[in-house]
Amino acid sequence: MTTVRTLISLAVKKGWDLYQLDVNNAFLHGDLNEEVFMTLPQGLAMVGKGMVCRLKKSLYGLKQTSRQWYDKLASSLCSKGYTHSNIDYSLFYKKQGCSLVFVAVYVDDIILTGTDLEEIASLKPFLHDQFRINDLGKLHYFLGLEILYRPDGVLISQRKFTLDLLKEFDFVDCKTTTSPLDPVEKLMATEGTLLSDPTHYRKLVGKLNFLSNTRMDIAYSVQHLSQFMQSPREPHLKAAYHVLRYLKQDPTLGIFVSTKPDLNISAFCDSDWATCPDSRKSVSGYLVLMGDSPISWKSKKQATVSLSSAEAEYRAVRQVVGELVWLERLLDELTVQCSLPISVFCDSQAAVHIAKNPVFHERTKHIEVDCHFVRTKLQQGLITLQHISTGSQLADVFTKALTGVKHATLLGKLFVFSSPPT
Incomplete structure (x- = not known):
């Protein structure tokens, strides 16, 4: 995709x-x-x-x-x-x-x-x-991707798929919510009554996963709900229904691609340290933009436990740099000359210093060697790491459940619209 x-x-x-x-x-x-x-x-x-x-x-x-x-x-x-x-x-x-x-x-x-x-x-x-x-x-x-042409660009959405999904699970007339997940509620793998029919939950989460091809606003929610596919319980199904209520608020939401001829690539990455209450693993998220248009994003739980927030952020940087290495090669075949180095924005000063300064050995000796390929790509000139404030971090929506106001504010910055901006 x-x-x-x-x-x-x-x-x-x-x-x-x-x-x-x-x-x-x-x-x-x-x-x-x-x-x-x-x-x-x-x-x-x-x-x-x-x-x-x-x-x-x-x-x-x-x-x-x-x-x-x-x-x-x-x-x-x-x-x-x-x-x-x-x-x-x-x-x-x-x-x-x-x-x-x-x-x-x-x-x-x-x-x-x-x-x-x-x-x-x-x-x-x-x-x-x-x-x-x-x-x-x-x-x-x-x-399933609907392309709506406008004078200033195109809107890519999955409106029909969203409406069919709401109809299939009988949520056409439900009350709406302003965020995909409740930021207060914490889901546990073993709390709650087991579902008598787990296929119902798995089918719903599978369709939500397909919907995240254009709805980046539910990427974290889908990643989180996917952790409970093996033994889903009632709280997990309730949280999945919460996502449906959020989708009901605006089924036409999608990503907007403007006609501005800006082909420069930039990326944002973030992590939420030890957020999983069962495994204490962190969640990474990244977003890649072509000009002001999102082309790649992901929310994923990290494979190993990070001993510090700096390590979790560094692993998030590694994931987005791996995506950029592949994307730079793809764009070369598409005859797009990337303006190097590609700016990668991270809100952790420690992660930036680890990538730039090998003197941090005492603090990073436990980190796997493959993570340090970030430093190699930095030295080769593929990327440049830049620190930004947490309030300006666009990838925040991929790492945690946000309140309705903050969630809506980020979507505007991510060029996620139900109709093109005027």
């Missing part, structure tokens, strides 16, 4: 047209490279016992199907001069002089964009001859 958001943001900022294609019965186009047999389908009467069918083409339900479809699509695009990205294999591109065309693929849904409209126009009938495609015209709906 980061690749999709980045490609859409780049196209909007550079004024490229976005098109969408849909492949009919995509998995039936794959060629099998091995012998595969299946039992006779119901209703087919054959003489003799133990007879089976040998497949000549792939079918839905085979483990090989998705791989074979990708191989068939990749070989077809490569035969037309396209190259698959080494950073994300769902992305293909063709570069010839000033001509740029990018193809993003997710199973049977395809996005086309670039500078060469003639190449895009010739690619559509080529793919139609190969696979039988539907030309859906301008990009409006992709993987």
Whole structure:
């Protein structure tokens, strides 16, 4: 999804047209490279016992199907001069002089964009001859993401998915809340009555996780609720319902991508030390912006226990720098020259000093070596670490439950809107 958001943001900022294609019965186009047999389908009467069918083409339900479809699509695009990205294999591109065309693929849904409209126009009938495609015209709906075009940019939301989710769980007429989670309530893994039907909770959290592809405001909530998937209890389900009540407040909320041609990358990272009452592990969060448009974010509980808040913050920096290393390579393939070093904003002076000053050995000897690759990237000039005040930390929304007023204030700074700003 980061690749999709980045490609859409780049196209909007550079004024490229976005098109969408849909492949009919995509998995039936794959060629099998091995012998595969299946039992006779119901209703087919054959003489003799133990007879089976040998497949000549792939079918839905085979483990090989998705791989074979990708191989068939990749070989077809490569035969037309396209190259698959080494950073994300769902992305293909063709570069010839000033001509740029990018193809993003997710199973049977395809996005086309670039500078060469003639190449895009010739690619559509080529793919139609190969696979039988539907030309859906301008990009409006992709993987549940709704693209709403405005004169000053586009709004990417999941309005329909949100409304369907509220309807499915009977929360259409519920009372609303101003924040995804109650900042006072602390959820424990073993407190409360076990749910008689845990699949209900798991289904809800799974759909909320998909919704966080555009709703970064619930990223922390989804991460927190996902910790209890194995043995969900009544307080956990109540907290998940609280998220639904928050979504009811504004189902049309999404991220706004402006047409401002600012392609500079910046990042914010934060952590909440020892916030998990069961494991005492910390939660990290980061946000990556292209200009003023969010393209990547994450809220995640750290894998190990941090002995200090400085260590927890340093691990948060490591996570966002790892994302920036990958993103810088992706942008290079998208012909975007990142203005280096990339600014990484952190509200911990100690974490900044640890990255810049190896003399801090006595305080950092227990930290794993892999965390210190932050220092390497700092010395190589990929990033520059800058300290900001806690009040200006945009990644705060990914590490803890906030009050309604502070939550709403941060969303405005994150360019999360129900309609584009005037």
